[in-house]
Amino acid sequence: MDSLTIALLLLFGLLFLVAEVIFIPGTTVVGLVGFALLAAGVWFGYRDLGSNTGHILLVSSLAAIGLLVYIGLRPKNLARVALNDVHNSHVRDARLPDVQPGATGRTLSALRPAGTVLFEENRREVTTRGEFVPAGTEVRVLRIEQNRIVVESIG
Structure with a gap:
């Protein structure tokens, strides 16, 4: 060669x-x-x-x-x-919800059967037990099932 x-x-x-x-x-x-x-x-x-x-x-x-x-x-x-950025944010843990059963809020969208509710200043995705709830209705949290918040309308 x-x-x-x-x-x-x-x-x-x-x-x-x-x-x-x-x-x-x-x-x-x-x-x-x-x-x-x-x-x-x-x-x-x-x-x-x-x-x-x-x-x-x-x-x-x-x-x-x-x-x-x-x-x-x-x-x-x-x-x-190399990755040098430090991420200090956190993820809400569904096992430790910030919305407790009995808490009340107002629907921002119609719940058919799922939608958005405003609890104090926190927006959360929620579901009902199957009923439809119009927007602007007061709702109460019934229970939290794994990662779902189940609500019912008040009155």
């Missing part, structure tokens, strides 16, 4: 490793292909160009890989691809 082919194997191996470490970290396939190309380039360098050239190719490839890993794994570079 000629020296141009060996140089291209080494070059593409390094390019694949650059892509793996810097641009698409965590894919592994691109990194394995890059490592295989580098290993093939070094092996052909030993076989076709002699042991002295093979040693030079091996040492320079290892140095390039070490520099690439050092540059790619610096905290500043990792911060570009």
